[in-house]
Amino acid sequence: MTGTANIRELITRNIRTSGIYLAFIAIIAVFAIWTDGKLLSPGNVTNLVLQYSYILILAIGMVMVIIAGHIDLSVGSVVAFTGAVSAVVVIRHDMPWWVGVLAALGVGSLIGAWQGFWVAFVGIPAFITTLSGMLLFRGLTWVTLDNISLSPFPAEYQNIANGFFNGVLGGNGYDVFTLVVFAIALLGYFYSTYRTRRSRIAYEQPVEAFPLFIVKLVVVSFVVMWFAWQLANARGLPFVLIILAALIIIYSLVTQRTVFGRHVYAIGGNLSAAMLSGVKVKWVNFGVMLNMGILASVAGVVFSSRMNSAQPSAGNMFELDAIAACFIGGAAVTGGVGRVTGAMVGGLIMAVMSNGMSLLGVDQSMVQIVKGLVLLLAVAFDVYNKRRAGAR
Amino acid sequence: MPKHILEMRKITKTFPGVKALSAVELSVIDGEIHGICGENGAGKSTLMKVLSGVYPHGTYEGDIVYDGEVQQFHSIPDSERQGIVIIHQELALIPYLSVAENIFLGNERRGKNGMIDWNLTNHEAAKLLEQVGLHENPLTPVNQLGVGKQQLIEIAKALSKDVRLLILDEPTAALNDDDSEHLLELLRSLKARGITSIMISHKLNEIEEICDRTTIIRDGHSIETIDIAEGGGNQDRIIRGMVGRDLTNRYPKREHVVGDEVFRVEDWTVYHPTQPGRVVVDNATFSVRKGEVIGIAGVMGAGRTELAMSIFGRSYGRDITGRTYLHGEEIRIRDVSEAISHGLAYATEDRKRYGLNLIEDVRRNISAAALFKLAKRGWVDGNKEIKVAEEYRASMNIKTPSVMQTVGNLSGGNQQKVVLSKWIYSDAEVLILDEPTRGIDVGAKYEIYTIINRLVAAGKAVIIISSELPELLGTCDRIYTLAFGVVTGELPVAEATQEKLMTLMTQEKASTTTMDKEARA
Numbered sequence: 001m002t003g004t005a006n007i008r009e010l011i012t013r014n015i016r017t018s019g020i021y022l023a024f025i026a027i028i029a030v031f032a033i034w035t036d037g038k039l040l041s042p043g044n045v046t047n048l049v050l051q052y053s054y055i056l057i058l059a060i061g062m063v064m065v066i067i068a069g070h071i072d073l074s075v076g077s078v079v080a081f082t083g084a085v086s087a088v089v090v091i092r093h094d095m096p097w098w099v100g101v102l103a104a105l106g107v108g109s110l111i112g113a114w115q116g117f118w119v120a121f122v123g124i125p126a127f128i129t130t131l132s133g134m135l136l137f138r139g140l141t142w143v144t145l146d147n148i149s150l151s152p153f154p155a156e157y158q159n160i161a162n163g164f165f166n167g168v169l170g171g172n173g174y175d176v177f178t179l180v181v182f183a184i185a186l187l188g189y190f191y192s193t194y195r196t197r198r199s200r201i202a203y204e205q206p207v208e209a210f211p212l213f214i215v216k217l218v219v220v221s222f223v224v225m226w227f228a229w230q231l232a233n234a235r236g237l238p239f240v241l242i243i244l245a246a247l248i249i250i251y252s253l254v255t256q257r258t259v260f261g262r263h264v265y266a267i268g269g270n271l272s273a274a275m276l277s278g279v280k281v282k283w284v285n286f287g288v289m290l291n292m293g294i295l296a297s298v299a300g301v302v303f304s305s306r307m308n309s310a311q312p313s314a315g316n317m318f319e320l321d322a323i324a325a326c327f328i329g330g331a332a333v334t335g336g337v338g339r340v341t342g343a344m345v346g347g348l349i350m351a352v353m354s355n356g357m358s359l360l361g362v363d364q365s366m367v368q369i370v371k372g373l374v375l376l377l378a379v380a381f382d383v384y385n386k387r388r389a390g391a392r
Numbered sequence: 393m394p395k396h397i398l399e400m401r402k403i404t405k406t407f408p409g410v411k412a413l414s415a416v417e418l419s420v421i422d423g424e425i426h427g428i429c430g431e432n433g434a435g436k437s438t439l440m441k442v443l444s445g446v447y448p449h450g451t452y453e454g455d456i457v458y459d460g461e462v463q464q465f466h467s468i469p470d471s472e473r474q475g476i477v478i479i480h481q482e483l484a485l486i487p488y489l490s491v492a493e494n495i496f497l498g499n500e501r502r503g504k505n506g507m508i509d510w511n512l513t514n515h516e517a518a519k520l521l522e523q524v525g526l527h528e529n530p531l532t533p534v535n536q537l538g539v540g541k542q543q544l545i546e547i548a549k550a551l552s553k554d555v556r557l558l559i560l561d562e563p564t565a566a567l568n569d570d571d572s573e574h575l576l577e578l579l580r581s582l583k584a585r586g587i588t589s590i591m592i593s594h595k596l597n598e599i600e601e602i603c604d605r606t607t608i609i610r611d612g613h614s615i616e617t618i619d620i621a622e623g624g625g626n627q628d629r630i631i632r633g634m635v636g637r638d639l640t641n642r643y644p645k646r647e648h649v650v651g652d653e654v655f656r657v658e659d660w661t662v663y664h665p666t667q668p669g670r671v672v673v674d675n676a677t678f679s680v681r682k683g684e685v686i687g688i689a690g691v692m693g694a695g696r697t698e699l700a701m702s703i704f705g706r707s708y709g710r711d712i713t714g715r716t717y718l719h720g721e722e723i724r725i726r727d728v729s730e731a732i733s734h735g736l737a738y739a740t741e742d743r744k745r746y747g748l749n750l751i752e753d754v755r756r757n758i759s760a761a762a763l764f765k766l767a768k769r770g771w772v773d774g775n776k777e778i779k780v781a782e783e784y785r786a787s788m789n790i791k792t793p794s795v796m797q798t799v800g801n802l803s804g805g806n807q808q809k810v811v812l813s814k815w816i817y818s819d820a821e822v823l824i825l826d827e828p829t830r831g832i833d834v835g836a837k838y839e840i841y842t843i844i845n846r847l848v849a850a851g852k853a854v855i856i857i858s859s860e861l862p863e864l865l866g867t868c869d870r871i872y873t874l875a876f877g878v879v880t881g882e883l884p885v886a887e888a889t890q891e892k893l894m895t896l897m898t899q900e901k902a903s904t905t906t907m908d909k910e911a912r913a
Contacts, residue, residue, distance in 0.1 A: 203778045257774065259767045266760060269749035276707060276738065276746055277761040277814070278729035336751050 019381070020330055024345050024352075031356030039356050042234035045227065050161065050306065052351040053240045054079065054299040056344055058322035059329075060251045061295035063343035066326045067255070068288045069268040069335030070119065070126035074111075074133030075296045075322060079315030080141040082108050082300030087150040087310030090157060097157035104297045111137065112293020113286075120285035134319070142312050151309030159239060161306035166236030174232040181237060182228035185245075186221055193217070240302055247295075252340045264288060268335030324371070325350060328378040349374070396457075397422040397557060397588050398443075403454035405438055405447060412438045415454070416614045418607055420557070425579060425589045427599040427606030427620075429630050431859060435612040436592050440559050444478040445471040458557075475556030479546045481565060481693075485534045492517035492530035495549045520548040524578055539667070540571025547578065558582065559590045564598060565693040576602050594691040596627045596898050608633035628891070635861055635890035643866030644838065646845040650869060651682030653720065654853040655736075655822040660714035662695075662702040662877075672698045672709060674877040680822065680853040685844060687864035688857045689893050690874035696857045697741055699874065700824045704738035705731035718822075732761060737820030739811045741827035741857070743804075747811045750800035754792055755781035757799050757810050762818040784813035789839060805836025812843055823847060826857045841867055861890045873897050 031039045038044060058075050065072045082104040090100035111133070118129040152158075168177040200207050208216070231237060255261040263284045266274040275281055299318070304310045329346025331338030350371060357367045398420040405413040413435045420426045430436045442452050445465030456463045458474060465471045468478075485494045492514045501516060503509035517530035526544045534542060543563060550558055560579075564572040579589055579602060593599055599606050600620060608615040608630060615633045620626055656679035664670035673695045680686045690696045701708035703716060705728035716723055718734055725731045731738075740746040748757050758781050759766055766773050766780070781795035788809045792802055799810055808828065815823055825844070829837040844867060848854055858864050864871050871888050873881045873896035881896040 199775045200778075203775060203782065257772055258770050259763045259772055260770060262756065262763055262772060265752065265756075266749055269751050270745075272746045273749055273760070276701075276704070276728060276740060278705075278727075278732040279760075280727075280729060332751075336749065 020328070020342060020345050020349075024349050027349055027352055027356075031352060031359075035356060035359045038359050039352070040230070042230045044355070044359070045230040046234040046238065048348075048351055048355055049231075049238055049241050049244075051355070052347060053161070053244050054303045054306070055318060055321045055325065055351070056244055056347045057247060057295055057299040057302065058318060059325040059343040059347045060247055060340055061292040062319075062322040063326045063329070063331055063338045063340055064251070064255060064261075064264055064288050065126070065292050066323070066331045067268045067335060067338045068264045068285060069271070070285070070288070071323065072115075072126060072130045072289070072292050073319050074115065074130040074137060075292065075299070076315040076318035076320075077134045077137035077141065078108065078111055078293060078296035079300040079303055079318055080310075080312070081111070081137040081144065082297035083304030083310045083314055084141045084144040084150070084312075086157075086301055086304055087153070088144055090153060091150050091310075097154055100157060101160075101301050104301050105294060108293045108295075108297020108300065109290065110293070111296070112290035115293065116286035116289030119289050120282045126289070141314070145310060145312050147312055149309050149311040151307075153305065153308055157305055158308050159305075160243075161240050161302045162308075163239045164236040165239070174229070175236040176232070178232040178237040179225075179228050182224060186224050189220070189224075190217060240306075243298070243302070247298075248340060248344060255340055260284065260287060265336060268332075268337070270336070321347075321350060324375045327382075328375060330382065332382060333379060346378075394421045396420065397459065399455075399457040400439070400443065401455045401457065403439065403442055403452055403456075405435075405442055405452040411612055413442070413452070413612045416609065416612070418614060419617070420588060420590060421604070423583065423586055423588055424604040425583055425591060425602055427603035428590060428592045428609060429594075429596070429599060429606055429634055430609035431634055431861070434609045434634070436609055437561060438612075439609065440478055440561060440590070440592065443471070444468055444476060444559065472553050475554055476559070477550040477553055477555040477557070478559040479543075479550060479561065479563065481562040483539070483542050483546055485542055485545060487535035488533055490531045490533055491521070491528060491537075491545055494534050494545060495520060495530075495552050497549075499553060516552070517548070520551050521545075523551060524548045525574065538571070539566045540568070540574070543567065543571070543575060544578070547582075555587060557588045557590065559592075561592045562594065562693070563591065564593065564595060572598070594693075594898055596630055599630065600626050606630065610634055610636065627895075631891050631894045635894055642838065642862070644842050644845055646867075647849070648683075648869060649849075650684045651851070653679050653681050654718065655680050656717040656720075657703060658715045658717070660699065660703065660716075661712070662698055662709035663711040665708065665710050672877050673702060676714075676874070676877075676879045678872050678879060678882070680855055682851050682853055683848045684870070685848055685854045685856060685868045687868035687871040688855060688874055689859070689861060689864050689871055689897055690857075691859055691897055694874045694897070695877035696874055697826055698877075700738055700826055700855075700857060703731075704728065704736055704824065707738075732818055732820075735819065735821035737761075737815035737818055737823045739808075739815055739823065739825045739828060741830060743807055743811050748799050748807060751798060753796045753798055754785070754790065754802070754810055755795040758784050758795075758813045758817055761814050765817070765819075780817060784817065788813050788843065803832075803836075805832035805839070808832055808836070808840060809843075812840070816847070820852070822853045822855065824855045824857065827859070828856060829858075829860070829863060837863075861893050864888075864893070865890065875899050 028039070062072060062075065085107045086100035086104040089095050089103045090097055115129050115133055118124045119126045165177055166175050169180065170176060197207050197213065207213070255264065263274065263279045266277065266279055267281055267284055271281065300315070303314060307314065325347035326338060326343045327333065327346065328349055329338070329342030329344065331343065353370060353374065354367055357370065396419050398418070400416065400418040402415045402417065403413055404411070404415055416435070416439055418439065428436050441447050443456060445467050448466040449464035456465070458476070463474065486497065489497070495517050496513055500508050501513045503512070514530045521528060521530060524544045524547050526541055526548070528537065528541065534545065547558070563575055567575065576598065579591070582589065591603065603620050605617055605619050607617045610633065615636070618626060618629060658677050660673055660676040661671065662673040664672050676699055678686070688696050688699070698708050702712050703725070705725055706712055707728060716725060723734055725734060725736070744750060749760065755777055759777050763772060766777050778795060784790065785792065785795055790809045790813070791806050799807060802810070829840050832840070844854055844856070856864065856867060865885060865888060868885050871883050871885060871893065872879055873893055875897050880899050883892065
């Protein structure tokens, strides 16, 4: 009798934490079947990465903003503005490509500091500050570009979002280098999960049964290497994937392992308790907004590079995609909960759905409707879970 | 035989695990002012919530006989329809709405077409204001008025509902002397108009001044009903009734080894953060020595929490003046992280709102105030954190299946142990524990007292804020009493009795700061 209760508990607990991954797999499976496998073709997988990388970069910063209990509506405009600054520097003033990148990052930091100042030190709600920023930076984009689009970028700049490592170790119809990089990453993952497991056992913490652990590793290896194989069979390893992977690893560590990251969770979880525990709430909020500005400028560079131009209307509605990614990925509307990996999966769910539907030739208006409903259902699921937890 | 407007017969109310009221009897004569006295947590507010329908019929045992009939209130509107209106200690006015809008909120005066008739509303509001002696324009937003006037608006609101039995929970706790006097005068005039009142109050002189009779409640039992008019020694009798329980062996024994002074506060004055000119803590001075437990005794609203939080990194109040000394040297504490680095800790009375991140696990709550001890160059050592959490789980006997358990799922006593673990791990030298045993059961209380004994045995200095006098007498070496923001006394525990403390706690001592202000004015 207790046995069944335990199994039931195990299942419900796992659905709550890994429900998002199951949903992701289900969505991939459904669209793969509907598109006769086109969704998972090498060309399309590569395309997915290139096309949604900037949303995912934005979602990394956004999830931290949301964990701290804020929101940022300005990131779309910041993407446009930083891209415009970079284009003016590189295209109009003929500077080298990296000067454009640095200029964009510098402007992004200034914007982050500006919004952080108002949110953290003056105490204007982030919703208002960034709503203002959304208008402000869109306007500045138009001024910077004289309301026309600027193109083309030099080849080096274009490579940021459109370049690949291919044939570094020679090719046999597929790129060996891509496979090697992924294999090394996988070994690193094995090592770190093994170490975590070892130390958890050493500290007498619960771990999953050993066979389950092995099964998990095998499944992960299979998925990762399949993904690598698809990339290797298309154009090789995209540069932007390396940027994205580095950001995901860095920010996962920052949120989970640093004092700063832990303070972000503390503020979102219970602001008063965080204050009375000595957390410098103002500086943490400032840091979160500053970081969002910087990541938005990274997205600005990637997007302008991908488009090979800076456009007055660039980045329109990006903020909503980034916010939706965080909430679908399990971040709580009230703050204090959320993960970088969750936001990435949330973003990929949106990406696979949009991409899958456009492969099927579904009308763009329908895509919007479905995305809207998915967001609503994801948050409803979160609210429902929380109410059940609260009822206990 | 006088006519009773209200009889509450054998009222018993149980919450999961706690019997809040057991067979409480209360009878109120038509047209009298009836006082209710008791310590915090004695069950006064619970009794009034039963009466007003907050706890609906069926969730308690016993009968409410009102106007000669047994009543079954299912909600507040049910009791209000019968003319029973309760005014809570925390006023329930909407700050940005006008006086008139507040008076008729939920009871709007409508015209023929169903829309609000503003002329009628404002006209009637003006008449009601006249009755309570408040000379304000009914169109004034409520937040422009002081607490005393807001209290009168609450009464006007009650009058608009044709009140027959008015219940006031600590009506004068937040008022100054003039406003209090005015309010009491108003209650007398309402009495002359035949309105019966029930007044919960800690101010015994007020009870004696205005009430016809008073009922004493202690630990969920009604002790006795005193006829004030009979005269003579009422306050002493009330105090005896309020605190009269025996100190049994509920407090673990402790060796008293007191060393040098560790922490001292001098001339500490704090103003209310939003109400300009209101003094919350008035020239408080106290000190605590190594290995010593001191108590700060005061009723709710005496400024205890405000005193503690203002010291702890200026977390409360404005225009804070005064000095703090650590080991005889003056220290300036500008924010909480400085307070922590000076070795201060403050465990809040409201652990759910201010003490814990309820959606986070035990481990991370324990490390929350001292992450710097686990971190090297900003990186937290997660394994060490688990080890620390496990150590505290064992040493503090925190009952949880795992340190990864969400704190919100623990019982009150175990949550309190998590709070204490957090502050002990921060290496605090001076621990201010605000109501450390509020809302936890007797067994867990004993454990908390044992932990406090361990702390002082290890040379820490502990300050306990409590309104439970037996708790202070059972755990402290010295006790300060705080009344209306003023330190009214300091007693070694050997000389302290509950009666003496209660007298000091309810004493209104002339406030030095307000006197200064009047002199200047």
